Amino acid sequence: MSGFDTVLVVDWSAGKRAPKRPSKDAIWLGLTRQGVSNDPVYCRTRAEAEAWIADLIATEGRAGRRLLATFDFPFGTPAGFARAVTGSDDPFALWAWFADAITDAPDGSNNRYDVAERLNALFDGPGPFWGKSHRDRWPGVPYRKEGIRFDTFAEKRACDAVAKAASSCFQMAFPPTVGGQMMMGLPMLHRLRALGGVAVWPFEDTTDAPVVLAEIWPGLIEEAVKSAPEDEIRDRAQVRLLADALARLPTEELAAEMGNLPDAARVEAWILGARIRTRLTALASTTAPPLRNDCFALPPGVHWTPVEEALAHLRAALTPVTGTETVPLAEALGRITAADITARRANPPLPNTAVDGYGFAGGRDAGLHRLPLTQARAAAGDAPATVPEGHAIRILTGAALPQGVDTVVLQEDTVIDGDHVSFHGPIKPGANTRRAGEDFAQGDTVLPAARRITPADLALLSAAGHAGVPVRARLRVGVLSTGDELVEPGADVAPGQIHDANRPMLRALITAFGHSPVDLGRAPDDRAALRRTLDAAAPQVDAILTSGGASAGDEDHVSALLQETGTLNLWRIAVKPGRPLALGLWDGVPVFGLPGNPVAAMVCTLIFARPALGVLAGAAWEDPQGFDVPAAFTKAKKEGRTEYLRARIRDGRAEVFASEGSGRISGLSWAEGLVALGSEARQITPGDPVRFLPFASFGL
CATH class of the missing domain: 2.170.190.11 (Molybdopterin biosynthesis moea protein, domain 3.)
Incomplete structure (x- = not known):
């Protein structure tokens, strides 16, 4: 069995039209496509959900993606029930029976209790369907289960026992209303099955089917759902986490779960994942916020953090925070691919x-x-x-x-x-x-996920038949300067004041990195004012860069506020220029507290913030490309810190700026890159090899 490119998890509902505002006990659709988790979709009505699912089936078919669509209601009934109703053990005969019997109005009102009463009349005694919304209506449907005898067929299916599901397909009311969901869901499945290319597991051979429908139960991953954010609607969290878990399940494990089923499954259906509950829960639990409160934490006892260690820790701790969207090719330059992109046609298409x-x-x-x-x-x-x-x-x-x-x-x-x-x-x-396809064949991956799209990539995508491309939403990065001494560029300055050089530089760097800068202005050396600024910024951005106030002095309010939230990790990084780098979270948003000196702020942004922001934006971690070139300078470097010297190439050699002072902003403009010198002691003379990192390797 081949794997699935897309996984859909549907939390169904038998009720009337849901509120306009997303709520619980409604229809939620979780979607993970090519490993990328999409925002769950909220549907107010069954008709809206069915249309959305049918459109998804068509979309995935056109794109050549294989779809696993799962639903949280029974696909079948205990052995013997279908024969009593339809004269056949064929579960599809029962689907057709419900499709003919059920009526469903646009506002969601339906006749499911009437149908339950009609079915109960086929059997002696009360039931088997029980539970109703009004005690004095539908006399043929018992209000409670007491007195119902399941002697002709079992109350639950074999898969319900394995999954330890609490209710049965005969329960019509009092959550979980599985019986009502089944009645309102099977007619929809009957119509989806008629679309073509759709196979139903485990009733049919699904080996090569483009679309496979399967039954699931979100209760399998309840332990993982408990760890979802407190403010997330539980139904939303269930479909999101379960879709991710199924998408992460290796193909061979999924094949094993879908194979070797008991004979009863051919009549009663089976709950996908019922036998691998622990495994699915573990896979669902790997979905976590992009940063944990201790994600920046370093081993205890570390005083000076080597640059390589700091970068490795950042790389391991971060995950993407941006959503996905599809944009036309004309708007895709510089965007980050949200999934592997395959060719829709070969190149060349013909010899x-x-x-x-x-x-x-x-x-x-x-x-x-x-x-x-x-x-x-x-x-x-x-x-x-x-x-x-x-x-x-x-x-x-x-x-x-x-x-x-x-x-x-x-x-x-x-x-x-x-x-x-x-x-x-x-x-x-x-x-x-x-030869036809000598460049690439139809179905070949032409661009991997997490790649920043170049002009050449646009030619490749066009040749591969794409008019649009799935990309990550642009990362919104807030830029905030702190300090009473700062005034706006060009403004009059009083004694002791300076113009804010960091914000214009950092905004431009963010733009050059392909993100969207959000100007948060200047904050004074006032803790309450800074708190208000961060509170207002957090809902607007995905990450924040501050400059100044990142150390441990009396007026270092950025680090002090992050300390109050319990998320501060004040790194004393063995780097020059730089050293203090405050890292933490503010209302769940990553904050990079940069040094206030413009030279140190730029170097720390290039070396630390740039690759970290790239990962948050959905890109792969990007190390700058360096080149070994002869030095055109002399330097006695001490042991202990990695140093970055402002440099440029002339006549094939690396020149460095006349002064290493971090207050010399002119050196940033003079430079074309950085010379990186490792932490070891070195005596550099002209002609010795040094590592040059051109600004172009940082995307500038």
Whole structure:
């Protein structure tokens, strides 16, 4: 069995129209496509949900993605019930019976209790269906289960026992209302099955089916659901976590779970995952917020954190926080792919010629060859013609090879004599042609997930047949400067004040990284004012960069506030320029507290914040590309800290700025990159190799 590209988990409802505002006890749809978890969809009515699911089936089919669609109501009933109702053990006969019997109005009102009463009349004694919304209505449906005897068939199916499900398909009211959900769900499944390409597990062979429908029970992962955010609607969390868990289940494990079922499953159905409850719970539990309160924490006792250790810890701790969307190719430059993207068509789609010349079938031995020419001509864009055996055709670069042509001789190597072409061999079969799909075949992955799209990628996507591309939403990064000494650029300054150089620089860096900067302005050295600024910023952004106030002094309010939230990790990083880097969370939003000095702020942003923000945005971790070049300077470097010197390349050598002082902002403008010197002591003289990191390798 092949795996699934897309997993859908449906939490169904038998009730009337749900409120406009997302709520519990309604219909929720969880979707994970190619490993990417989508925001769950809330549906107010069954008709709306069915239309959404049918559209999803069509969409995934057009994209060539295999879909596993799962639903949280019984697909079958205990053995014997279907035969008593339809005269057959075929579960699909019961589906058709319910499709004919059930009526469902646009507002969600329906006749499920009438149908339960009609079914109960087929059996002696009360039941088997019980439970109703009004004690004085539907006299044929008992209000409670007491007195119902399940002697003709069992109350529960074999899979209900294995999954330890609390209720049965005969319970119509008092949550969980499984019987009502089944009655309102089976007609929908009956219609979906008629769409084509849809197979139902375990009733049918689903080995190669493009769409597989299966029964699930979210209660299997209840322990994982308990760890979901407190403010998340429980039904929403269930479908989100279960879709992720099923998508993460390795293909061979899913195949094993869907195989080797008891005989009863062919009649009663089976709950997918019933035998691997612990495994699914573990997979669901791996879905966690992008950052934990201790995600920046380092081992106790660490005083000076090496740069490599800090980067490794960041890389391991972060996960994407952005959602997904599909954008046209014209808007995709610089965006991050949300999933692996496969080719919708091969490139080239047909065999074609690589040169201007004359085409014919087969190669030719040494010697002179003279072939009659057809009157037709093949050019790029022409429908392939047919060339008679032993004839040649005029063919131009890029033209699809006509029928009867597999070899092309260069125009420069031929002589035209009336209606014949002459040339000397030898020439190999297939010469000067391109095979269909020699670049990539239909279905090949042309771009991986987590890749930042380049102009060349746009050409590749277009050739692969894509008009749009699934991408991550842009990461919103707040930029905040702190300090009483700061005024806006160009404003009048009083003694002791300086213009804010960090915010313009950091906003530009965020834009260059492909994210969306959000200007949070300036905050004074006032803890209450800074708290209000962060409170207002958190709902608007996905991450925050602050500059200043990140150390442990009296006026270092950023680190002090993060300390109050219990999320602060004040790293004393063995780096120059820099050292203090405050990392933490504010109302769940990652905060990078940068040094206030512009040189240190820029270096820390490039080295630490840039790759971290990339991961939060959905990209792969990106280390800057460095090059070993000869030094054009002399330096006695002490042991202990990794140093980044402002540098540029002249005559193939790395020059460094005249002063290493971090207050010399002009050196940032002068530089074209950084020279990185490791933590070991070094005596550098002109000509010694040093590592140069051009600003271009940081995306600048």
